[in-house]
Amino acid sequence: MNTLLFYGISAGLARIFGMFCALLFCVTCSNGGSGDGLIPVGRAYSPDPNLPRPKNVILLIGDGMGYNHVVASSVYRYGSDDARPYGSFPIQLAMTTYPAGGHYRAADMWADFDWAISGVMTDSAAAGTAMSTGSKTIVGRIGMDPSGNPLTHVIQIARLSGKATAVVTSVEIYNATPAAFTAHSLSRNSYKDISSEMINVCGVDVIMGTGHPYYDNNGNERLDANLNPAPDYEGFYEADYTAVAAGLKGFTFIDSLSDFEDLADGTMTPPARLFGLARVADCLQCRRAGTSAIPFFDPSISTVPTLATLALGALNLVSRNPEGFFIMIEGGGIDRMSHLNHLARTIEEMMNFEDAVTAVITWVEANSSWEETLLIITADHETGYLWGSGSGRPAVFNPIGTNGAGTLPDMVFYSTGHSNSLVPVYIRGYGAQQLLPYADKTDPVRGRYLDNAELGEFLKWAVDDLDEELP
Numbered sequence: 001m002n003t004l005l006f007y008g009i010s011a012g013l014a015r016i017f018g019m020f021c022a023l024l025f026c027v028t029c030s031n032g033g034s035g036d037g038l039i040p041v042g043r044a045y046s047p048d049p050n051l052p053r054p055k056n057v058i059l060l061i062g063d064g065m066g067y068n069h070v071v072a073s074s075v076y077r078y079g080s081d082d083a084r085p086y087g088s089f090p091i092q093l094a095m096t097t098y099p100a101g102g103h104y105r106a107a108d109m110w111a112d113f114d115w116a117i118s119g120v121m122t123d124s125a126a127a128g129t130a131m132s133t134g135s136k137t138i139v140g141r142i143g144m145d146p147s148g149n150p151l152t153h154v155i156q157i158a159r160l161s162g163k164a165t166a167v168v169t170s171v172e173i174y175n176a177t178p179a180a181f182t183a184h185s186l187s188r189n190s191y192k193d194i195s196s197e198m199i200n201v202c203g204v205d206v207i208m209g210t211g212h213p214y215y216d217n218n219g220n221e222r223l224d225a226n227l228n229p230a231p232d233y234e235g236f237y238e239a240d241y242t243a244v245a246a247g248l249k250g251f252t253f254i255d256s257l258s259d260f261e262d263l264a265d266g267t268m269t270p271p272a273r274l275f276g277l278a279r280v281a282d283c284l285q286c287r288r289a290g291t292s293a294i295p296f297f298d299p300s301i302s303t304v305p306t307l308a309t310l311a312l313g314a315l316n317l318v319s320r321n322p323e324g325f326f327i328m329i330e331g332g333g334i335d336r337m338s339h340l341n342h343l344a345r346t347i348e349e350m351m352n353f354e355d356a357v358t359a360v361i362t363w364v365e366a367n368s369s370w371e372e373t374l375l376i377i378t379a380d381h382e383t384g385y386l387w388g389s390g391s392g393r394p395a396v397f398n399p400i401g402t403n404g405a406g407t408l409p410d411m412v413f414y415s416t417g418h419s420n421s422l423v424p425v426y427i428r429g430y431g432a433q434q435l436l437p438y439a440d441k442t443d444p445v446r447g448r449y450l451d452n453a454e455l456g457e458f459l460k461w462a463v464d465d466l467d468e469e470l471p
């Protein structure tokens with residue numbers, strides 16, 4: 001049976017199963033919590049613990065990537081909204097992102113343009129923690145519940161199951177999203193404690209991203225007045241950084257472009273564990289100098305790898321584990337450029353992220369298969385409240401308008417912060433159907449949706465090897 005047909009049938013069966021579960025839920029739920037669009041407190045569904053699991057799980061997170069970011073990127077690149085590499089995935093759902101104490105109500109969202117930017121909004125710490133642990137927490141919290149109790153990360157479950165694990169990002173390795181998968185902290189701003197836990201405690205096999213103490217936002221060496229190196233240890237205890245860079249923490253350390261490229265193209269035999277720090281401070285590319293309003297017009301930093309290169313290198317390493325792997329890959333610049341309402345660089349960062357998605361899909365089809373690997377593409381939240389021009393109160397939601405490939409689309413940011421909008425979830429591969437029954441509510445615009453903590457529960461199920469005794 002060909003793969004598409006198989007998934008078509010599977011998705012169809014799962015939808016029927018999902019509808020059955022939804023019906024069951026309505027019958028058994030005493031408070032009728034799903035009727036008004038509010039997420040009920042208790043959850044109605046979890047996958048059968050006896051179902052076989054995927055060997056490999058790949059989670060791609062576009063930080064701040066809402067539906068309209070996806071549309072804007074697509075119409076800029078292709079001139080239309082139907083050519084995305086993941087646009088043909090058989091299962092596409094929506095997801096709520098609010099933190100502990102928040103809520104999403106579809107009727108309110110679509111009745112008032114400002115509703116989604118007026119209430120309680122999440123951040124990458126709380127949303128990342130929900131996806132990593134299956135538990136809601138408050139804004140700013142990393143891997144801890146609202147009371148400060150540590151939560152179990154999906155990476156901890158994956159490691160107990162014998163899998164290799166990795167976090168890869170286009171921003172600082174100690175920033176909220178990778179931190180939410182590897183660390184526990186009362187504050188996302190405790191960078192040094194977070195990186196210390198990642199290096200010394202977590203046990204993750206691959207850490208890749210930016211935050212290099214010796215380089216600035218343009219990839220130039222930080223030098224003092226006498227032209228001596230002047231590192232900025234914003235994100236590391238100096239002793240941790242010095243030891244990890246010397247290869248003394250159990251990681252092989254790389255930071256040169258050629259090493260990242262050799263690892264990605266197979267020229268370099270992957271080491272057992274790897275700490276890869278691109279030679280730049282903030283984003284791989286998004287904070288570089290330049291003021292152009294045209295995507296990719298400002299010259300790129302030539303000494304740093306792309307997110308796609310990082311992702312391929314990490315996959316080449318973790319895929320050597322016969323028990324499989326879990327990897328989280330983040331496009332972190334989408335959020336940053338959307339906070340700035342920077343149209344051109346938001347498009348750039350979307351395209352850099354989607355290049356990584358394409359590289360991962362190609363890697364799965366060349367080196368693995370959809371029969372053993374599960375791929376999820378989603379976002380932690382939407383940033384910038386991006387809509388077409390002319391949108392606004394009371395309830396005008398104009399779509400992103402295309403101006404043809406290569407020309408910025410009609411797109412306007414209506415906020416400099418995060419919004420409470422639903423975000424998209426694209427999923428393909430072994431076990432994907434098991435996510436469907438979680439999506440037991442329906443938004444009139446986005447369709448069936450689940451909650452980000454439910455995605456976290458699902459991920460922990462997906463990496464939980466049935467052979468192992470878990471605590």
Ligand SMILES: [Zn+2]
Nearest residue numbers: 064335339383
């Ligand atoms: Zn943000």
